[in-house]
Amino acid sequence: MPARTNSKSRSRSRGRTKSASQSKAVASTQKNGSSKARKSRSISPPNIVDDSMSVRVSRRIQDKIQRELSTSISSDHSPGDMVRKSLKITETKVEKVEKKPFNSPAKEVHSEPIAFGGAVGGAALTIFLPLVVYALVIACDKSNGCRHDRIPFIPKRWQQYFDVKIFGVVLGWYVFQAMLALIPLGPVVKGQVLRDGRRLNYRCNGLLALLVTVCVFALLYFLKYDMSYVYQHWLQFVTASIFLSFVLAVFLYVKALNAPAKDHAPESTGSMFNDFFMGLELNPRIGNLDLKFFFELRPGLIGWMLIDWSLCASQMRADGSVHPALFLVTLFQTIYVLDALKNESSILTTMDITTEGFGFMLAFGDLAWVPCLYSLQAYYIYTYPQHAVSNPYALGAICLLEIIGLVIFRGANSQKDQFRNNPNNPAVAHLKTIPTATGKKLLVSGYWGLCRRPNYFGDLLMATAWSLTCGFVHLLPYFYPIHFFILLSHRQMRDEAYCKQKYGAAWEKYCHAVPCRLIPYIF
Numbered sequence: 001m002p003a004r005t006n007s008k009s010r011s012r013s014r015g016r017t018k019s020a021s022q023s024k025a026v027a028s029t030q031k032n033g034s035s036k037a038r039k040s041r042s043i044s045p046p047n048i049v050d051d052s053m054s055v056r057v058s059r060r061i062q063d064k065i066q067r068e069l070s071t072s073i074s075s076d077h078s079p080g081d082m083v084r085k086s087l088k089i090t091e092t093k094v095e096k097v098e099k100k101p102f103n104s105p106a107k108e109v110h111s112e113p114i115a116f117g118g119a120v121g122g123a124a125l126t127i128f129l130p131l132v133v134y135a136l137v138i139a140c141d142k143s144n145g146c147r148h149d150r151i152p153f154i155p156k157r158w159q160q161y162f163d164v165k166i167f168g169v170v171l172g173w174y175v176f177q178a179m180l181a182l183i184p185l186g187p188v189v190k191g192q193v194l195r196d197g198r199r200l201n202y203r204c205n206g207l208l209a210l211l212v213t214v215c216v217f218a219l220l221y222f223l224k225y226d227m228s229y230v231y232q233h234w235l236q237f238v239t240a241s242i243f244l245s246f247v248l249a250v251f252l253y254v255k256a257l258n259a260p261a262k263d264h265a266p267e268s269t270g271s272m273f274n275d276f277f278m279g280l281e282l283n284p285r286i287g288n289l290d291l292k293f294f295f296e297l298r299p300g301l302i303g304w305m306l307i308d309w310s311l312c313a314s315q316m317r318a319d320g321s322v323h324p325a326l327f328l329v330t331l332f333q334t335i336y337v338l339d340a341l342k343n344e345s346s347i348l349t350t351m352d353i354t355t356e357g358f359g360f361m362l363a364f365g366d367l368a369w370v371p372c373l374y375s376l377q378a379y380y381i382y383t384y385p386q387h388a389v390s391n392p393y394a395l396g397a398i399c400l401l402e403i404i405g406l407v408i409f410r411g412a413n414s415q416k417d418q419f420r421n422n423p424n425n426p427a428v429a430h431l432k433t434i435p436t437a438t439g440k441k442l443l444v445s446g447y448w449g450l451c452r453r454p455n456y457f458g459d460l461l462m463a464t465a466w467s468l469t470c471g472f473v474h475l476l477p478y479f480y481p482i483h484f485f486i487l488l489s490h491r492q493m494r495d496e497a498y499c500k501q502k503y504g505a506a507w508e509k510y511c512h513a514v515p516c517r518l519i520p521y522i523f
């Protein structure tokens with residue numbers, strides 16, 4: 001699933017606040033200190049190193065740095081001062097320990113699989129998640145009534161699940177999108193600095209791909225192609241998407257086994273099931289095509305939007321109009337996709353790109369979970385228009401909720417983006433901050449003073465608005481905001497663990513100043 005921010009070039013600002021080698025020393029300092037704290041890990045992943053060595057700093061010195069630098073909440077310490085201060089301490093105590101070649105194929109193994117329950121959790125989720133998709137799709141099929149309180153009729157014939165032609169359509173869709181992604185138009189943006197000091201290039205032409213795709217869609221509509229095709233063959237599309245996400249995950253796993261250890265993600269654990277699920281390689285590529293960047297934003301996300309559009313187009317053709325609730329949910333979700341593609345480069349600083357490997361979790365999320373389940377509200381309204389909200393006041397209230405969610409979502413992401421790009425930007429310079437030992441600061445007022453993940457909060461409000469268009473007859477159309485709350489809570493905890501590692505006492509100070517995690521004043 002895609003993670004989205006609006007931080008076009010955070011790394012550039014990092015480059016401005018400290019020199020590369022200084023950054024490396026501080027980052028290594030942080031990293032080693034925290035990995036010592038996590039004693040159960042036998043071997044840590046490759047550290048950020050300078051040209052010839054790794055550095056190690058004792059836990060005691062770590063604590064000293066944290067104490068010295070994280071003593072107050074302020075908005076007037078310059079990042080340069082903080083970095084210089086931390087480096088002064090670091091430089092006097094750092095000792096050379098070992099030379100660690102990056103290209104060694106040796107496996108980097110952790111003894112402690114951290115997220116999603118390790119090997120057992122990874123294996124269980126690999127089986128369970130596709131079943132959830134099937135269960136919801138089948139339950140909301142027109143013959144089953146979208147009831148959560150009875151076991152749905154399950155199609156028995158394999159042909160109802162599988163059609164080779166549909167496989168061809170779905171595969172053709174991926175290839176079409178890959179070709180659009182490879183068009184040499186649009187800006188090339190640099191990714192974050194990798195552990196070996198490289199920065200990869202990413203071609204950002206998502207809006208162009210969207211434009212071409214929409215033109216093709218319009219052409220098909222005016223050529224009178226059957227717009228209900230996807231709806232009529234929904235189960236077969238779902239099977240094709242799930243199957244192809246498995247194929248992609250197996251390919252990625254095999255590819256990663258042959259990749260040098262330096263290309264592996266920091267979370268790789270050495271357990272086969274866990275690595276298959278979480279992904280082993282950080283930035284797998286085929287030629288110029290960065291697979292994770294591509295699959296995060298293109299086939300699944302644009303596909304989701306087109307599924308909604310096909311339902312509207314089909315209803316328009318059949319009835320001469322589109323149900324207002326279907327129109328609204330399609331509009332909301334289109335804005336969401338547009339926003340993601342407009343701010344495409346910002347995904348380069350999200351957890352998914354910087355930290356997670358590309359494995360089954362993301363492949364399945366991108367290719368099956370997003371298009372098959374995020375379109376559930378539109379699918380439901382199309383199938384059961386009698387249950388959807390049609391009262392104009394209620395629809396107006398839903399629009400209001402969507403707008404509030406969108407403002408918070410975009411505002412929070414942009415505020416952090418502006419701050420990370422240039423803390424002296426007048427739009428954010430007045431905000432209160434907490435200095436950290438890395439030289440970066442944490443925002444503690446504005447959106448980021450409301451709760452620790454205001455962008456998630458905005459996202460959740462929008463998710464709720466989408467489901468409210470479905471009315472209150474059935475529970476299953478509310479699957480999206482319910483699961484999203486769980487997903488984002490878990491994601492917040494995982495990211496918080498990273499932040500605690502990165503920022504130590506400063507992060508704790510932030511948590512103290514902003515006690516709510518996701519929902520202001522409540523949670």
Ligand code: NDP
Nearest residue numbers: 001002003004005350351416441442443448455456459495
């Ligand atoms: P964020 O954009 O919130 O990024 C987290 C990072 O922000 C942290 O690692 C830290 O990085 C920085 N940060 C945290 N707190 C502060 C602070 N107080 N001040 C300054 N910087 C801070 O998270 P994600 O990448 O998870 O999400 C991005 C967007 O994607 C969100 O809007 C989310 O709702 C959306 N999303 C959507 C999904 C979907 O399926 N639709 C799934 C997941 C996410 P650092 O300090 O290094 O800069």
